[in-house]
Amino acid sequence: xxxxxxxxxxxxxxxxxxxxxxxxxxxxxxxxxxxxxxxxxxxxxxxxxxxxxxxxxxxxxxxxxxxxxxxxxxxxxxxxxxxxxxxxxxxxxxxxxxxxxxxxxxxxxxxxxxxxxxxxxxxxxxxxxxxx
Numbered sequence: 035x036x037x038x039x040x041x042x043x044x045x046x047x048x049x050x051x052x053x054x055x056x057x058x059x060x061x062x063x064x065x066x067x068x069x070x071x072x073x074x075x076x077x078x079x080x081x082x083x084x085x086x087x088x089x090x091x092x093x094x095x096x097x098x099x100x101x102x103x104x105x106x107x108x109x110x111x112x113x114x115x116x117x118x119x120x121x122x123x124x125x126x127x128x129x130x131x132x133x134x135x136x137x138x139x140x141x142x143x144x145x146x147x148x149x150x151x152x153x154x155x156x157x158x159x160x161x162x163x164x165x166x
Contacts, residue, residue, distance in 0.1 A: 054111070058110040060110075061109065061110035064110070068105055068106075068108075069083045087109060
C-alpha cells in the first residue's frame, strides 16, 4: 500500500512539474476538433498540426492565419507559467530594552545516581602492587 501511495504521489508531482492542469485535459476535445479542421482545410496530419501550434511552425502559422486566433487560444497547453520571487534583506537591528532581565539560578536537581553494580577493582585482588 505504501509503494502504491509513493508511486501515485511521485506521478502527481511529475505531472504538476509539467504545469499540466485539469483545464488542459478538459480542452482535449477542442484540440481534436481543431486538428480535424486543419486536416480538412489544409491537409495537415497530426504531427504537422502539432508543429504549427506548439512547435517550430507556430510563429509562421499565427502570422498567416490571424482569423483562427480565437480558436488557438482555446487549445490546451497555451498557458505560460511564470515564477517570480522577491527576496527581501532585512538587517537585524538589536533593540535596547530598558527593562532588566532577571535570571533565576536554581540548584535543585532532579537526577540521582545510585551505584547498583559492584566492581572487582574495589577488592584488593586486582589492585596494582603497593610496593615497588
